[in-house]
Amino acid sequence: MIDNIKPKEATSIVNSLVSGVVPKIGVQHITVGRTDEIEAFISALNDVKNGHSLAKFWIGDFGSGKSFMLHLLNTVALKQKFVVANADFTPDNRLYSNDGKSVLLYSSIMDNIAIQTKPEGGALQTLLEKWIEQVITKTAQENEISLVDIRNEEYLGLIQNSIIKTINEITEVGGFDFGSVIVKYYEGYIKGDELLRRNALKWLKGEYKTKTEARQDLGVREIINDQNFYDMLKNFCKLFVSMGYSGFMINLDEAINLYKISTSVMREKNYEKILSIYNDCFQGKVSNLFINFAGTREFLENERRGLFSYQALKSRLQTNKFETLEMRDFAQPVIKLTPLNHNEIFVLLKKLKLIFDFNYKTDINISDEEISAFMEEMFNKPGASEFLTPREVIRDFLNILNIIRQNPEVDKNQLFGDIEIEDERPNDLNILDSIEEL
Structure with a gap:
């Protein structure tokens, strides 16, 4: 069995992953293949504890584990006595706006504030x-x-x-x-x-x-608005540190929604705000603040709509030219998440099977060889090399376990054969690029 897992964590893991989202709690029990990233992150947390501030950009393809990584960072930071908060960029909230969209992002951050005794937020x-x-x-x-x-x-x-x-x-x-x-x-x-x-x-x-x-x-004169919300986040950071916390970590996911902003002027204003936050963190203008952004390669590298379209950010966020797949630099601001290899996915599926059994108080009859057969079916399907993501592998595996749990006599090989690979990537990115070219 997975060590020290709580029933609430097991239920969260199974229900969330079947639904295609990352569980808010328990992610440490299903972590594989991210040892180097976590070690570098712990080192960065120590810097922030000591009064520095940092901004990191976690970059990867759709379904590659960016959101999972942010939730894992939360678990680590909470144990290091940080106050943490998560929010997603959406079409309705962003870093810069003049119509209330920025303060909506701020409100989402404040709603999701978490501490170790309240890891699910609302703290x-x-x-x-x-x-x-x-x-x-x-x-x-x-x-x-x-x-x-x-x-x-x-x-x-x-x-x-x-x-x-x-x-x-x-x-x-x-x-x-x-x-x-x-x-x-x-x-x-x-x-x-x-x-x-x-x-x-x-x-x-x-x-x-x-x-x-x-x-x-x-009886107050002002309210928190699009212009001052970032100052208020810095105020809260100082308040938390004065209470004895190590710092304030804010995770901002789905940064592709900044890339999708239709007007170039508004998009640039948002990137300008990212630059301002970046400079604050690395020039020592703010203390004990750690901000993580998660986005796709298009969000980072596209030179028409991405961060690289803003020259000041491009010069700061370009990858270390001496980095290779074998020699990674995890100290740089941008961390590119490489896909899990087949061995790592196999280990992950074995862990999920144990958690599934614990959650449902059962013992699904599926062997290591059958897990390997499932993976072989998945990765050999047409379109797998281009479209298959860990999210889809995990969801299909748990769905199969659910079928077997409720129908013990089912033919597993037939289930494996019924798997179909779908392209889960948003289909509007290429359209946006095409419009930009016109």
């Missing part, structure tokens, strides 16, 4: 209350007031002043409103005013649409 409220408790304890000690008495409303102003003072010490842009909202959260926290706490969280998550509404509810 923002937990972190706020933990930080407030730290401020309460420190203020009580400094003023020689008992931890019971200091929670009385008569000391509300004292705690509010301590919160503002602490926030002012660790924040820069937007710190006043940021601190004022946390004060309001504390007020709701002490008085049991759930509406006030919800409104404060709503502001911190970027969910207020107008300044008027925020002023009425919280």
Whole structure:
């Protein structure tokens, strides 16, 4: 059996992979062939712990394991006491916009904040209350007031002043409103005013649409918007570090959606924002921040629509010219994910069979030889060399295990023979390139 796997992790792994998505928890149990990448990542995490910041670009074909890699990075970072968050770029959110799409990305990041005790996300409220408790304890000690008495409303102003003072010490842009909202959260926290706490969280998550509404509810002058959301992420990073966390890691997946932005001006503005983040991280303008982008080779290398269309990024992100398949450089900003080889996929399928059995409390009768036969059928199908991805192999394998579990007498060879290979790549990329040429 897989060591130390929890029933919740096994269920998440099976259900997610059958659905064609990466499980949020338990990915460490199905990791194969990424040892060098993880070792380099752990080294990078140590740099960030020590006050540096980094931006990494994880590049690979569709289905090659980019999203899986990001989830694996989460697992590693959480164990290293990082606060982590994940968000996907979509047609409706991006890094730069003037119509609310950037603040939607910010809100998605804040919704998905995770810590080791809440690895599935939704940890923002937990972190706020933990930080407030730290401020309460420190203020009580400094003023020689008992931890019971200091929670009385008569000391509300004292705690509010301590919160503002602490926030002012660790924040820069937007710190006043940021601190004022946390004060309001504390007020709701002490008085049991759930509406006030919800409104404060709503502001911190970027969910207020107008300044008027925020002023009425919280008495603040500004809201988080497309222009200042990145400053707020940096404020939160400093807040988390002040609490004793190692840093803040943000994973941004599906970067192909930036490549798909239809207007070249807006696309360039988004790439300009990536450049700004990149420069902040590598020039020491921000501390303890680790941002990962995941995208396809088109997103990186296409010189009409990709990052390489923006010269300042191209000069920074070109691959080390001395790197080969045998000699990799994992210290550079761009990490290209090579496909798993057949031996690695075989090991992965064996692990999945064990997890499947554990999840369903069964023992599927399928031997190593039959797993090899399944792989041979998959990789010899027409179109396999061009279109087959690990995602499709995994999903088909688990689907077959489900059929065998429910129909023990089924002919496995017939199941293997019924497999068909489909091109799962989005069909709009070549169309976009064609339009760009016109």
